[in-house]
Amino acid sequence: MIDANRLEILTDSAKYDVSCSSSGSKRQNVKGGLGNASIGGICHSFTPDGRCISLLKILMSNKCAYDCQYCVNRRSNDVPRASATPDEICELTAAFYKRNYIEGLFLSSAVEYSPDRTMERLLETVIKLRKQYCFNGYIHLKGIPGADPLLIERAGMYADRMSFNIELPSESSLKLLAPQKNKAAIVKPMRQLSSGILREKYPKRSRFLPAGQTTQMIVGASRETDGQILRLSESLYDAFSLKRVYFSSYVPVNFKNAFLPVQSAGLLREHRLYQADWLLRFYGFSAAEIVGENGNLAEEYDPKCAWAIRHMEQFPVEVNAAPVETLVRVPGIGIKSAYRIREARRYTRLTFEDLKKMRVVMKRARHFITAGGKFYGEENFGRMKNLLAMHEQSENAEQLSFLKENEIVQSVITGQL
Ligand code: SF4
Structure with missing residues (x-):
């Protein structure tokens, strides 16, 4: 069994990794087995920014x-x-699972000796967990770029999710700060895992990486703008069907390197990137619409609000007539509310009171909509912007203080490729 000292070192080294939320994986326990994975239940503790x-x-x-x-x-x-040895990791996972401490495993590693040797050890661990320990719980496995593609493919047969971290948003930053890495080596296994060949080979989704792949980017260690980061995220989603791109705000751990900033990029920047990522994935926005390539996301408004303020010529929209694609672009109207509105207006002509009951955030939305032709927003553009910024400030203060209280804020990057 792994001793307490090594356990402390190895969990401490991994605890700030942010790319581990699980979803989309379903596996029933079998007779004599241990645990199971389910789409909704395996990781039910999430922080507001989606961390599991x-x-x-x-x-x-x-x-x-x-x-x-x-x-x-x-x-x-x-x-x-x-x-730790594969057996030690397996014993620990099984013991924690039985005690109900955990519902799955997030296993990563530094590159010990070489990518192949490290990947072999990771693979050996997940095979043992599944076969010898009959563990059916959720497994998120970090892949090691540069490892043999066969090892990576085999790992995909046992893990629910894998991730290869893109790390820094450009090749030049990788050269400067992570000279043993390069973009081609990181992207190669992502392409492999999303390839049509593997999809044909494993037609049953449950047999091969049922929860897909994710990646993580460090924000603020290098000079790339939010615009560049979002464009890269968009192209990764398009090219490799990633489930998530995680953003991890750089926290200084090395004060000797003159190229590294002495300050963290901060939680707010990370938070804004997650909000923008949400717009990319669910709201039909493109990265180019959200922020210019050389620009950063506004601090004072969330990205959808900032977009709406830049496009006042498209507002107000009439909630009793606008299509869902337009409604979801209104600040304060989320996806669920947009569909509720569409459903409800089949039976009645909606008023502002109805919208409140549908959980539309009226403090934001009222400036961008009419209901039955009535407008209750602020007509003075400057005053409207101030009101939106004030509302945003109080919301952010609440959310960021929650994160701080829960000490899930430091995204020191550890143990990842
Ligand atoms: S990110 Fe850290 S653990 Fe991963 S390869 Fe680089 S130095 Fe090693």
């Missing part, structure tokens, strides 16, 4: 052969080092 907090997050090893400047586990950093 109910997996055992652990590194196989934090002894890294690489020297990524932004990482606490880099070779040149003087920190306690430890590794």
Whole structure:
């Protein structure tokens, strides 16, 4: 069994990883087996920005052969080092699962010796967990770029989800801060996992990576703008059908490198990127609509509100007539509310009171809509912007203080490729 000292090192090294929320995986327990994975229940503790907090997050090893400047586990950093064996990880996962501490495993590793050797150990662990320990719970496995494609394919047969982290948003930043990595090597396994060949080989989704793949980007360690980050995210979603792109605000862990900022990018920037990502995935926005390539997201308004303010020529829209695609672009009207509106107006002509009952956030929406021809928003553009900014400020203060209280805020990047 893994001793307490190594356990502390390996879980501490992994605890800030943000790319681990699970979804979309369903596997029933079998007789004599242990646990099961379900679409809705495996990770039911999420922070407001979508981080999952109910997996055992652990590194196989934090002894890294690489020297990524932004990482606490880099070779040149003087920190306690430890590794665990596949059996130790399996025993720990099974024991925690039985005690109801966790509902799944998030397993990552630093590059110990080489990508192949590390990937082999990770693969050995998940095979043992599934076959020897009969573990049917959720497994999110970090992949190691540069490892043999056969190892990666085999891992996909046992894990629910895999992720290869894109890390920094450009090749030049990788060269500067993570010289052993390059974009082609990171993207290659993502392409492999999303390829038609594998989809044909494993036609049953439940047999191969049922929860798909994700990636993570560090924000603020290098100079890329939010516009560049969102364009890259958009192209990753398009090219590899990723389930999520996670953003991790850089937190300084290396004060000796002159190219690294001395301050974190901050929670607000990360929060705005997640909001923009939501617009990309569910609201029909393109990255170009959300922010210019060389621009950053506004701090004072959420990205949808900022877009609406820039396009006042498209507002107000009449809630009794506008199509759903237009309604979802109104600040304060979410996807569910838009569909509720469409359904309800088949039977009645909607008023502002009806909209409140449908959970439309009227403090925002009233400036951009009419209901039955009536407008209750602020007509003075400057005053309207101030009101929206004030509303946003109070909401942000609440959300960010919740995150701080829960100590899930430091996104130090550890143990990932
Ligand atoms: S990011 Fe990964 S590869 Fe780079 S130093 Fe950290 S653990 Fe090693």
